[in-house]
Each structure stands twice: as C-alpha cells, then as structure tokens.
Amino acid sequence: MKKVTVHVTLKQGVLDPQGKAIQTSLHSLGFPEVEEARVGKYIELHMEDDADIEARVKAMCDKLLANPVIEDYRFNVEEAVQS
Amino acid sequence: MKKVTVHVTLKQGVLDPQGKAIQTSLHSLGFPEVEEARVGKYIELHMEDDADIEARVKAMCDKLLANPVIEDYRFNVEEAVQS
Numbered sequence: 001m002k003k004v005t006v007h008v009t010l011k012q013g014v015l016d017p018q019g020k021a022i023q024t025s026l027h028s029l030g031f032p033e034v035e036e037a038r039v040g041k042y043i044e045l046h047m048e049d050d051a052d053i054e055a056r057v058k059a060m061c062d063k064l065l066a067n068p069v070i071e072d073y074r075f076n077v078e079e080a081v082q083s
Numbered sequence: 084m085k086k087v088t089v090h091v092t093l094k095q096g097v098l099d100p101q102g103k104a105i106q107t108s109l110h111s112l113g114f115p116e117v118e119e120a121r122v123g124k125y126i127e128l129h130m131e132d133d134a135d136i137e138a139r140v141k142a143m144c145d146k147l148l149a150n151p152v153i154e155d156y157r158f159n160v161e162e163a164v165q166s
Binding site: 001007008009019022025026029031033034035036037038039040041042043044045046047048050056059060063064065 | 105112119
C-alpha cells in the first residue's frame with residue numbers, strides 16, 4: 001500500500017482571492033508581517049501498489065485533481081504506514 | 084524573508100465528503116486502486132523574519148487558518164528564495 005501526497009497550487013500570476021482574504025484577515029488579527037498568502041489543495045491518496053504508480057497518479061492529476069490551465073501540481077509517493 | 088508552508092488536514096475520524104467525492108470520481112475514471120482520498124488545505128505565507136516566527140505562525144493557525152475542533156495543522160518555516 002502506498003501513500004501519495006499531492007499538492008495543487010495556483011500558477012504564478014493567477015489571482016488568488018482566497019489567499020488575499022487570508023492575508024487581509026491576518027493583518028486585521030495583528031499579523032502585519034505576512035506579505036503574501038497563497039492557498040492550494042493538499043490531497044492524500046491511499047492506493048494499491050503498482051509498478052506504474054507515478055504515471056497513474058500523473059493521469060489522475062491531469063484528469064481530475066488539478067486544472068492544468070491555472071494550476072500546477074506535484075506529488076510524492078511513499079510507503080503507507082499501517083495503522 | 085521567510086516562506087512558511089502550512090498543511091491543514093481533517094482530524095482522523097472526521098468525515099471528508101470532498102475526499103469521498105474524489106475517490107468515487109477516480110473510480111469512475113478508471114482508477115479503482117485508490118482506496119481512500121482525503122483533502123486538506125495547503126497555505127504558503129511569505130513573511131518578514133521574526134525571532135518568534137514559530138509562535139506567530141502557531142497563533143495564526145489557531146486563530147484563523149485551521150479549525151482546531153476538526154482540523155490538525157503542521158507547518159514548516161524555510162528561507163524564501165528570492166525571485
């Protein structure tokens with residue numbers, strides 16, 4: 001069993017209203033040192049092992065998890081810790 | 084200048100309808116090997132350096148970025164790469 005962690009972030013230059021709202025709120029809450037905030041998604045997948053797992057995850061990102069027009073993604077495959 | 088990356092994830096046991104929807108969609112798209120998907124937030128902050136930066140970021144998470152009732156968070160502080 002593998003644990004795959006995927007980070008999906010807005011491309012450089014794409015407006016991030018949610019990040020802007022966080023930055024404004026942090027300023028109001030007394031954290032003026034925050035100059036920029038950007039928000040992305042973090043997705044954890046638990047999946048069966050597969051020789052082709054990197055290609056499979058890439059296909060998942062391209063088809064569903066990220067919007068390649070405005071988002072970048074990166075992922076990491078590791079051994080799942082059994083709980 | 085520091086770059087702070089924050090991961091906010093639902094606590095173990097909290098229902099994750101968005102993750103469930105991703106899992107179901109991945110199955111429909113031909114990825115039956117995905118046994119679980121969980122979705123969280125990934126936040127990047129660029130901020131002025133501060134001797135107390137860890138405590139400041141912890142306060143931001145507790146006050147705004149995460150809901151400590153249902154979410155866990157972790158963060159990492161690194162040197163920002165100037166672009």
